[in-house]
Amino acid sequence: MEEKHIMEREPVTHEASAASLTDVAAIAPAREERIFLLLSIFIGIISGLLVVSFRMAIDWLQVLLLGSAPAPHQRRLFIVPAVAGLIVAVLTRYVFPKVRGSGVNQTKAALYINNGYISFRTVIGKFVLSALAIGSGHSLGPEDPSLQIGAGVASLISRRTGMSRERLRLFAPIGAAAGLAAAFNAPISAILFVIEEVIGQWNAAVLGSIVLGAVSSVVVARGFWGSEPMFRIPTVTFDSRELLAYTVLGVFGGIASLMFAKALEYLRPLLRKQPAWAQMLQPGLAGLLVGGIGYFGLPQVMGAGYGAIDQAMHAQFAWKMLLLLALFKIIATTLSFSSGTPGGMFAPTLFIGAMLGASIGTFEKLYFPQLHLTGSLGSYALVGMGVLFAAFLRAPLTSVFMVLEVSGNYSIIVPVILANTIAYVISRSFQPMPVFEMLTHQDGLYLPSMEEQREESELHIEDAMHAVVAPVLQGREKIADAMQSLAQYSDLKGDSVVLVHCGDGLWYAATYEELQGIFAKTDEADPAVSLETRLGKERTPVLFPDLPLASTLPHFKRWPLLPITNRAMWGALEGAVSMSDVLKRYQGR
Amino acid sequence: MSKTEISLAKRRLLLRDSLTFLILTAITVVLFFVTLFLFRSFTSHRAVLAVRWSGRGRDALKAGRPQEAIIALRTGLSYAPGTRSYELLLAQALEAAGRTEEASNYFMGLWTTQPGDGFINLELARLSARKNDPTNAIKYYRASIYGTWEGDGVVRRREVRLELARYLIAQHDLNAARIELLIAAGNSPSSPELSSTLADLLTQAGDLSDAFTNYNRVLKQDSKNQEALQGAGRAAYRLGNFAVAHSLLERALEAKASPSRGKNLPGELETMLENSKRILELRPSGKLRPSERVSRILADSAIAKKRFDGCMLKFDPAEGLPPELLQLQARWASEDSMSRRTLLRSLARQDAAVQLVFDTELQTGQFCGAPSGDDALLLLLAKSPEVMER
Numbered sequence: 012m013e014e015k016h017i018m019e020r021e022p023v024t025h026e027a028s029a030a031s032l033t034d035v036a037a038i039a040p041a042r043e044e045r046i047f048l049l050l051s052i053f054i055g056i057i058s059g060l061l062v063v064s065f066r067m068a069i070d071w072l073q074v075l076l077l078g079s080a081p082a083p084h085q086r087r088l089f090i091v092p093a094v095a096g097l098i099v100a101v102l103t104r105y106v107f108p109k110v111r112g113s114g115v116n117q118t119k120a121a122l123y124i125n126n127g128y129i130s131f132r133t134v135i136g137k138f139v140l141s142a143l144a145i146g147s148g149h150s151l152g153p154e155d156p157s158l159q160i161g162a163g164v165a166s167l168i169s170r171r172t173g174m175s176r177e178r179l180r181l182f183a184p185i186g187a188a189a190g191l192a193a194a195f196n197a198p199i200s201a202i203l204f205v206i207e208e209v210i211g212q213w214n215a216a217v218l219g220s221i222v223l224g225a226v227s228s229v230v231v232a233r234g235f236w237g238s239e240p241m242f243r244i245p246t247v248t249f250d251s252r253e254l255l256a257y258t259v260l261g262v263f264g265g266i267a268s269l270m271f272a273k274a275l276e277y278l279r280p281l282l283r284k285q286p287a288w289a290q291m292l293q294p295g296l297a298g299l300l301v302g303g304i305g306y307f308g309l310p311q312v313m314g315a316g317y318g319a320i321d322q323a324m325h326a327q328f329a330w331k332m333l334l335l336l337a338l339f340k341i342i343a344t345t346l347s348f349s350s351g352t353p354g355g356m357f358a359p360t361l362f363i364g365a366m367l368g369a370s371i372g373t374f375e376k377l378y379f380p381q382l383h384l385t386g387s388l389g390s391y392a393l394v395g396m397g398v399l400f401a402a403f404l405r406a407p408l409t410s411v412f413m414v415l416e417v418s419g420n421y422s423i424i425v426p427v428i429l430a431n432t433i434a435y436v437i438s439r440s441f442q443p444m445p446v447f448e449m450l451t452h453q454d455g456l457y458l459p460s461m462e463e464q465r466e467e468s469e470l471h472i473e474d475a476m477h478a479v480v481a482p483v484l485q486g487r488e489k490i491a492d493a494m495q496s497l498a499q500y501s502d503l504k505g506d507s508v509v510l511v512h513c514g515d516g517l518w519y520a521a522t523y524e525e526l527q528g529i530f531a532k533t534d535e536a537d538p539a540v541s542l543e544t545r546l547g548k549e550r551t552p553v554l555f556p557d558l559p560l561a562s563t564l565p566h567f568k569r570w571p572l573l574p575i576t577n578r579a580m581w582g583a584l585e586g587a588v589s590m591s592d593v594l595k596r597y598q599g600r
Numbered sequence: 601m602s603k604t605e606i607s608l609a610k611r612r613l614l615l616r617d618s619l620t621f622l623i624l625t626a627i628t629v630v631l632f633f634v635t636l637f638l639f640r641s642f643t644s645h646r647a648v649l650a651v652r653w654s655g656r657g658r659d660a661l662k663a664g665r666p667q668e669a670i671i672a673l674r675t676g677l678s679y680a681p682g683t684r685s686y687e688l689l690l691a692q693a694l695e696a697a698g699r700t701e702e703a704s705n706y707f708m709g710l711w712t713t714q715p716g717d718g719f720i721n722l723e724l725a726r727l728s729a730r731k732n733d734p735t736n737a738i739k740y741y742r743a744s745i746y747g748t749w750e751g752d753g754v755v756r757r758r759e760v761r762l763e764l765a766r767y768l769i770a771q772h773d774l775n776a777a778r779i780e781l782l783i784a785a786g787n788s789p790s791s792p793e794l795s796s797t798l799a800d801l802l803t804q805a806g807d808l809s810d811a812f813t814n815y816n817r818v819l820k821q822d823s824k825n826q827e828a829l830q831g832a833g834r835a836a837y838r839l840g841n842f843a844v845a846h847s848l849l850e851r852a853l854e855a856k857a858s859p860s861r862g863k864n865l866p867g868e869l870e871t872m873l874e875n876s877k878r879i880l881e882l883r884p885s886g887k888l889r890p891s892e893r894v895s896r897i898l899a900d901s902a903i904a905k906k907r908f909d910g911c912m913l914k915f916d917p918a919e920g921l922p923p924e925l926l927q928l929q930a931r932w933a934s935e936d937s938m939s940r941r942t943l944l945r946s947l948a949r950q951d952a953a954v955q956l957v958f959d960t961e962l963q964t965g966q967f968c969g970a971p972s973g974d975d976a977l978l979l980l981l982a983k984s985p986e987v988m989e990r
Binding site for chain 2: 328
């Protein structure tokens with residue numbers, strides 16, 4: 012069976028170290044806790060520096076390989092991406108086999124399959140090959156590789172500091188957020204993306220460290236680039252009359268993202284089915300075709316395309332040109348990515364969105380002057396970026412915050428939410444599987460789908476809870492009184508449950524048999540002693556109806572029945588659940 | 601483990617962690633300097649490329665190769681995004697290349713960040729004018745006038761105001777143009793060139809009086825200025841100041857007589873000169889000696905009577921005359937006794953006779969078509985302010 016190329020294999024050296032880790036935990040139990048946050052800062056700083064170097068390397072390579080002013084009909088546009096593609100293919104096959112793809116799924120795979128392990132070689136390979144591919148003009152972006160580089164740095168540092176397996180797994184998202192934050196120069200979006208797309212949940216244990224890592228890396232990146240976002244944001248204006256125009260943008264954004272996703276869904280597996288020698292030629296061939304697009308008139312689609320995004324935001328293209336650029340960027344990125352060339356899809360997604368947004372904005376302003384669309388074209392381009400992000404990458408929350416963070420203007424939130432929602436719904440309706448999940452399936456992996464996880468409705472205790480039918484005794488009653496009270500229930504058997512309400516408001520779930528045992532011993536003890544004294548200090552756990560149903564499971568080993576109480580009235584009984592109630596509820600879903 | 605062993609292990613662990621953080625710090629410092637080196641080298645290289653490409657763009661624009669300039673300036677801007685001077689050059693190149701829509705978009709993009717910039721507003725005004733959008737054109741012209749300018753803002757604002765006036769004249773909004781010109785004239789220093797320009801534009805805007813004033817300003821500083829003499833003469837003639845017109849046009853002719861210039865005035869001015877000369881001969885000015893004045897009144901009356909008689913022949917007596925002509929007919933009948941002696945005796949009768957001449961020319965001009973010859977000149981005189989002059 013073919014080795015799954017995106018999966019890292021953790022070195023088998025952990026048997027010995029596991030023992031030493033146990034020793035460390037015994038000697039200094041709070042050590043990991045203490046150095047965890049400090050390491051997050053180091054991860055952030057180092058990731059930030061690496062990402063700045065990575066971006067510089069791309070820019071340098073671009074100038075060196077494509078010249079300072081790539082323009083149509085320059086022969087090097089044809090030659091450079093093709094030759095670079097061949098070099099990347101050879102190095103990918105023989106030196107850095109794990110660097111194919113964007114980096115997001117690779118990080119997820121490392122997190123879920125390999126305890127967050129990403130090898131140093133992969134980090135180096137990702138850095139070098141992605142820089143070469145993007146710098147030579149392949150239509151890919153640096154953000155996703157930055158995410159993987161950050162995760163790789165985190166993995167390396169955490170391994171070297173002798174962290175436990177549990178902690179090792181937590182470090183990858185920290186590095187991923189740090190890498191992405193530096194690449195985006197937008198920490199909130201990076202944090203949200205990692206939560207939304209990589210770890211899939213708001214994990215309090217790791218959230219603080221993710222924030223710390225992301226902020227550290229952004230501080231480093233801004234030390235070099237300044238606090239400006241990746242592209243110069245023009246004045247963003249919005250008038251509520253423009254909502255209709257943004258609705259149209261949402262619809263077209265949804266359609267464009269569908270085209271992009273379908274193209275990848277078709278081409279990538281087709282190319283991956285080819286024999287090994289043919290796969291070696293694919294990045295070169297993709298480079299030739301992408302270079303061809305540049306040679307015959309659209310060099311803007313080559314590379315990450317930030318310059319063109321900036322130009323589109325500042326209304327430097329006519330609407331037809333913008334539309335052409337969006338279309339050819341979809342084609343170029345599909346070719347580059349499907350060929351296995353390492354590089355990300357964030358920048359191309361933003362590029363397509365910006366071009367589409369600016370194109371629709373220009374068209375509407377030009378042909379529908381009666382609508383009085385007063386918003387700047389930059390606003391349309393920005394919303395377009397968010398739209399594609401939401402619809403193609405399926406990260407709706409990140410998409411909204413990314414636009415807000417990049418523009419620094421909250422007045423645009425209404426059109427962003429409107430257009431993003433429309434595009435997201437269209438994309439979901441016609442392409443149920445998110446693109447990252449589709450790519451992992453194509454690679455033969457089945458990682459958790461974050462979109463499914465987000466939408467999974469969790470069962471709560473109230474879903475299995477029933478009214479209390481068990482006898483209820485007061486814990487303060489004397490044993491003799493309790494015996495009399497219990498005697499009223501004639502149909503009790505040995506395993507029947509009796510709930511005892513103790514004086515502190517807590518409950519005790521006893522079996523009839525257990526109580527009989529206690530009553531039997533009353534002759535020997537003081538008959539004035541209360542029932543709760545004889546029950547000891549142990550009480551059933553305090554559970555409320557809104558807690559997850561699964562939270563009851565660990566307690567059934569000890570308790571036959573769990574009383575569920577009211578959050579507003581301490582100790583007031585709402586109902587009860589038994590093991591069979593819980594199982595029936597799960598089976599009946 | 602014994603307590604001593606635990607203590608030793610703890611120390612070892614502490615030492616190991618300290619060493620780890622020391623190494624991490626060292627790696628961070630080394631990485632920082634490597635990154636800084638890369639960053640600085642590329643930043644300076646970008647700056648060099650930006651200057652090189654924008655220079656090429658500027659040269660190409662100056663040489664009239666806007667397409668080439670666009671490519672070069674876009675490249676320059678990709679290495680120095682947001683550089684104002686490059687952006688303005690690019691916008692100008694787009695405009696020069698005839699890519700009006702792109703140029704408009706580009707200038708609009710610049711305008712959103714600097715809505716008060718005089719130059720950007722001016723370019724937007726020009727583009728709007730080119731797109732036949734007078735509302736926006738005027739809006740941006742005005743914004744440009746009140747906007748900020750680098751360097752000599754007073755001069756630039758005046759130039760824009762004059763450009764706006766030219767645009768308003770082209771749009772046939774003469775009153776608005778006149779107002780702009782008068783503001784420009786009020787804010788301008790005394791310069792022959794500027795006064796001449798203002799006078800020309802005021803003439804086009806139909807404000808002959810202010811045009812005449814401005815031509816005179818020029819003549820005060822350069823009494824032989826041919827354009828000013830002709831313009832002032834033309835304005836004076838149209839204003840009905842025939843004596844001034846004649847004098848100015850005579851001076852224009854004299855100035856033309858210099859060897860370096862042609863001897864002839866433009867045909868229109870030649871006619872004006874001749875007409876003004878004849879008008880001065882016909883004019884029964886109150887400043888003349890009484891006998892001379894009466895002679896002219898009698899001569900003018902003869903011309904006017906002939907015109908009136910000729911006009912009356914065009915009407916069928918059976919259909920009757922318009923009331924205005926009937927009234928004139930009655931006045932001419934009462935003036936039958938008009939003689940040199942009676943006129944010399946009464947200044948009031950002289951004035952009445954002059955009024956009858958002018959009324960005749962005005963009414964016949966209305967009912968019997970445009971006059972020619974001396975009748976036409978008497979009509980001009982009748983319409984001129986000099987008619988009030990005794």
